[in-house]
Amino acid sequence: MKKLISNLCTQLESGNDLILASIVKSSGSTPRSSGSKMLVMRDGSIDGTIGGGLVEALVQKEAAKLFNEPANTVSFREFDLSNELAANADMICGGHVEVMLEHLPAEEETIAVFSAVNEALRSGKHAVLFTVSVDGSIKERQAVRPCCQLPGLQFAEEKEATRLLETALKSGTPVMENIAGALLTTEAFIPQPDLYIFGAGHVSRPTAELASAVNFRTVVLDDRADFANRERFPQAAEIHVLPDFKDCFAELEVNDNSYIIIVTRGHLHDKTVLGQALATPARYVGMIGSSKKRNAIYDALRDEGVAQKEIDRCYCPIGLSIGAQTPEEIAVSIVGELIQKRAGG
Incomplete structure (x- = not known):
């Protein structure tokens, strides 16, 4: 949604009026849920999606007509995906959607x-x-x-x-x-939920790229400027070069919709970050490493007074169990776990 709204503003500021199509009601097993949006330009090109297939094609056709109507015209279209429309389009999902189409003028x-x-x-x-x-x-x-x-x-x-x-x-x-x-x-x-990635090494790079692609707002933090930089992390919303990992959460606004990944270059740094992460209300805290490393860090934190119920919040070893080996595969397993958690799993 963030990218679509940004593109919408760019188009309007460039003097191009648009049709904004939004699913305002949905029921049943529809391809996209209420709130999904799509932009239609005068040349017929689109940005975003409201589910693809026949419904999207029909909305594009309706949008072409709406460009001939006065600015700020609004139109509502209903589609029943459980009847002949769905059958003729070879769609396996059924349900009902209502789409609002707005003619947005390129006006101040x-x-x-x-x-x-x-x-x-x-x-x-x-x-x-x-x-x-x-x-x-x-x-x-x-x-x-x-x-x-x-x-x-x-x-x-x-x-x-x-x-x-x-x-x-x-x-x-x-x-x-x-x-x-x-x-x-x-x-x-x-x-987008904030994803704080502590460590900017070989696993962080593909993890940040993939997480950004699936709508996490990624923030990369490391104490090495040679690693934590825009060249290595072009999609990151923010990049922070820290003096060290002590008080590394001091400038961050972590809330109950935040996600934390700990993939620093060493056990000591991981422990330092994890101890602070468990004191936040973050929805997810994950740390890379073997069971042996995990147990050693957990023992050290318990000795420092961290409660077991807080330690139990940590996902370690991090990621879904898919037999990942390479940094890219590990990134897939980590982001898969993030998606699962975000979806309520």
């Missing part, structure tokens, strides 16, 4: 709204977008940060807007309600 007001969303996601923060439509036309858009005071909305009172904002954040899917003759769509944009 529209650019400002989506730039606010883009900036929030870029900095790892949440954003919520209110879109008000009446009779097939967008009348109002507002992008807000959940932590801030809500702006005045023309079609909804603050109490009502706050309720919709909280519902969208909790569900992670668009919320649609008819209010005073207008359709108010509330969408939460959830930032």
Whole structure:
């Protein structure tokens, strides 16, 4: 989502209007869930996906028509994937999706709204977008940060807007309600979870690249500038060269949606980082190494007063058991475990 919103802003700032297609409702076994988005350009090219196949092709066709409509026109299309449509497209999944298509003009007001969303996601923060439509036309858009005071909305009172904002954040899917003759769509944009990779060696490099590709916001930390640099980690959101691994979490905002990987160059550094990592609310803490290394580090931490229940939070040896040998294969096993944890496993 972060890349799509960034591209959306780039296109608008370049003077190109767009069609933004969003799945606003879904049920059953559909290819993509509510909140999925796709951009359609005037030349028919797309960015993002709402599931591929026939539905995506039909949405592209509808988008081409919408370019001929006035700016800020909005259209809703429903697709039943459990009937003849799915059968004719040779689709094995079934269900129902509703797609909202918006004609976004390359105008200052529209650019400002989506730039606010883009900036929030870029900095790892949440954003919520209110879109008000009446009779097939967008009348109002507002992008807000959940932590801030809500702006005045023309079609909804603050109490009502706050309720919709909280519902969208909790569900992670668009919320649609008819209010005073207008359709108010509330969408939460959830930032990528932060993945802190301690160590910038041979395993870190493919792990950071693969994790970035599957929507983790990667932050690489090491005490060696020759390893922790933009040339080796071009996809990383942040790279930190530390004086050492003592107090290595001092400048980090680790929360319960953060992930930590410990792959430093030595047992002592791993122990130093792990002791600090277990004091954070991170959702996942993983450390590379053999069972022998793990047990030695765990014993040392227990001697220092770290509780066993905290030590039990650590995934070590790190990664799914797939027989990985090379750094690239180990990266696949690690990122596979991250995905599993993110999905609730």
